[in-house]
Amino acid sequence: MYNFDFVKPSTVDEAVAALADEDAQALGGGQTLIPTLKQRLAMPSKLVSLKGIEGLDKIFVDRGGNLVIGAAATHAQVAATTDYPALASLAARIGDPAVRNRGTIGGSLANNDPSACYPAGALGSGATIVTNGRSIEADDFFEGLFETALEEGEIITEVRFPIPEKACYMKFIQPASRFPLTAVFVAKFADGVRVAVTGASNDGVFRWSDAEAALNTTFDAGSISELSVDADDMISDIHGSSEYRAHLVKVMTARAVKAAL
């Protein structure tokens, strides 16, 4: 690993100022970034730890009824919450206990791994990603493999999740990495159903709009039985073919609808 400067600011403003330096990079829990640095796939001049910022890991329900999660909240902290059970359950199944004690929601969303869990939770909930300068709707945030709407030096400060009537995250695990092979987040709100899929598409997390339309008519697993998913855009690798993943999208969606609480 190349060496780098290290700072641990205590406010968001100081962190943003420190990130203005060329090649400076934010460090959340390091559970993705440190392995990347070990492989010399990144060469930041400076790492700006977000773990020293007072209150950046707060979790609360705001007056509008949204679950607000600070960017530095760990997966373990979110797993321990009770306001939005499907989201807590998603967090509780990321990686393993030690990974969950370090990894953060901000790091996961900023990284936008095509197989990560939180992007499906955020997109499936219609969450709002709040940064140091603006608010971005989840529908506008994810821009393909490892790409997001974040600008250079912009940091996520919190994520606001509207709490649905019912929701479920169904994860078909890839046992070696413990990431999803394919996973689906289904959320039923008073004004409609959202279905977000991770681990399947070459373009990263996406909404399965055909399923949403069918489930809006009747929220029942049977509603999607006639639908099919195009395998053309699906990931194909040693763990599963694109056809297999397309199949899993439908199976996981049906299971999520059945189990939604």
Place this chain on the structure above:
Amino acid sequence: MPDINLTLNGQAVSGTVENRTLLVDFLREGLGKTGTHVGCDTGQCGACVVHVDGVSVKSCNVFAVELDGSKVTTIEGMANADGSLGVIQQAFQDHHGLQCGFCTPGMVMTAAALLKENSDPSEAEIREYLDGNICRCTGYHNIVKSIQAAAAEMNASPVAAE
């Protein structure tokens, strides 16, 4: 290079590290505490698990400099004050929870974290919690038995577990 201070197994320690020094390298090479093992160095195997401020962390996946001022517990801190094996360690010995022993420090630290959260875990809960700890030898069966035995022992005599 930064100087850092930790409380390691209850004792104040300090040292000079590079920013890129991983906690596990600081423990092993900086402080000579070689009980913590490196199995994979990619965050997958759990051989390097230690406790930081009371929770389990993969020490190959965190920088020492991030933890300035923290409390760290390693496998060396699991023995009793007189040097005899702690309850979980003794259970691993009694129930053949290890063969080559390479994964054992991480298994014991993860087991300790589990038993702190859940003093009476089911077999399924134990297996689930060991998700990030890989053992190439035992097939996990005796590790699970060891942890069940340690839990029973601790629940029978809570003072001995302290």
